[in-house]
Amino acid sequence: MKDRLSLKAAISAALLASLAGCSTTTETTEVVPGWQPDTTYNVTILHTNDNHGRFWHSRHGEYGMAARKTLIDNLRTEAEAQGSSVLLLSGGDINTGVPESDLLDAEPDFKGMTMIGYDAMALGNHEFDNSLDVLEKQMQWADFPMLSANIYDKATGKRKYQAYEIFEKNGLRIAVIGLTTEDTSKIGNPEFIGELDFRDPKAEAKKLIAELEATEKPDIIIATTHMGHYEDGKRGINAPGDVALARYLDSGSLDMIVGGHSQEPVCMEGPNMYNKSFKPGDECKPDSQNGTWIVQAHEWGKYVGKADFEFRNGELNLVSYDLIPVNLKKKIKVNGEKKRVFIQSEIPKDKEIYDFLKPYQDKGQDKLSVKIAETNGKLEGDRNVVRFQQTNLGRMIAAAHKERAKADFSVMNSGGVRDSIEAGDVTYKDVLTVQPFANMLTYTDMSGAEVLDYLNVVATKPVDSGAYAQFYGIAMTVSPEGVSDVVINGEPLDPNKVYRFTVPSYNAAGGDGYPKIVGHPGNVNTGFVDAEVLKDFLEKNSPIDVNKYEPNDEIVYK
Ligand SMILES: [Zn+2]
Incomplete structure (x- = not known):
């Protein structure tokens, strides 16, 4: 397959040539990008993953969707004021981990994500902890697509779920594809997933990217995945993760992976080496493999990741990356006594979503006594x-x-x-x-x-x-x-x-x-x-x- 960036470079060269009045080949004239040559477009990708039922803040007042919404609203306003296009993505595993959420089939979590304004998410393995009709119900609660290109229906041989979504932003076409770990079939309940075939997400990604290049002609391709990030691709008995995916694809054919599943802050010290001393609030350098940026925001909404890109003449460059803590605390000693204090200044809870989620929290707690x-x-x-x-x-x-x-x-x-x-x-x-x-x-x-x-x-x-x-x-x-x-x-x-x-x-x-x-x-x-x-x-x-x-x-x- 032809390299996408060089193809785009060729197109922009052809456009420049035609703008300059030179005669040029007509081979590429059916491809008309929505972007202008020599113009810089800003794109901001915000992301979280592995929510695992944490719609409510912890008992110490850390994270929670109400503070997350305030933070994301502020980041969005700031980015849009600078002319940036914003996408908010999740690496999946919304389900499972907190009784109040589990007992309500994660209804507050999916409705909360809708209020926060998520644009798309990957289906995680824990989205299959319940029967498939619960997942269908959750797809109704979410007004954003829940994507996975590599889950097939055994009976029909067709993809079971939406594989990708195209977003038009300031003339840019951004494709977001979803991928789910093959390990879902190993640990999932056969009663629920017996009819599903979890195929190799690497091969599916390659196939889908080729299809998209031919049909949708996106300017940027992002994968939101639930496959795990393993340092230098060393995965043990886990199925291949994001590093293996990026290395498998043609270099540069995938711009970014927004990941989940391994529940790590993906912050690198150097090539293929984690920054093992990373603490909340520190600078975080995302992984880069074979021309693909890979990010992950630990778990539970503890952080919101923010990647700022510049798109110019068909090329996408990362300008800055930040992993922003959501009301995380550290323990300090005050007069000999241990106290938890906010690492950064407290993010106020958004009142509207707090009031919306409170009855779910109460209802969940009531259900514990049943x-x-x-x-x-x-x-x-x-x-x-x-x-x-x-x-x-x-x-x-x-x-x-x-x-x-x-x-x-x-x-x-x-x-x-x-x-x-x-x-x-x-x-x-x-x-x-x-x-x-x-x-x-x-x-x-x-x-x-x-x-x-x-x-x-x-x-x-x-x-x-x-x-x-x-x-x-x-x-x-x-x-x-x-x-x-x-x-x-x-x-x-x-x-x-x-x-x-x-x-x-x-x-x-x-x-x-x-x-x-x-x-x-x-x-x-x-x-x-x-x-x-x-x-x-x-x-x-x-x-x-x-x-x-x-x-x-x-x-x-x-
Ligand atoms: Zn997972």
């Missing part, structure tokens, strides 16, 4: 029991994790079990009392040999500590020297076989003195919050028979 399940006995999570022995609740939480991640076995730190659930009716509030930390479910693929090393550390953690582990889907003998007789799926552990197990994100990061497995090539953070996974498990298995989860000497301590 019965979700019942149990025929006590689910044991008392601190003086769960930190000393395997219990039905510890094992049930691990069972819920095992099922959600389609894992072979599960490890659950007892310090992450904060209370019991009494016999009788169970509410979401009860679940949040047991699991208040919003840890994420992670899973890891490891060889049996590595699994044995891992178990030798985590299974031998002492009792009377939060590190003491609850297990499900595995049997073994534990002595102070280590573990033996490990049985998984009814078979002795095979050192050469690959096993999948889950552990909460806190422990995956090394919490409780567990081996740090974040960064292990087999480690994946699913983004599912522990309380939601437990709630869903309780709902599906209600009425709960506690006997099913009683320990039965699976773990023998010597």
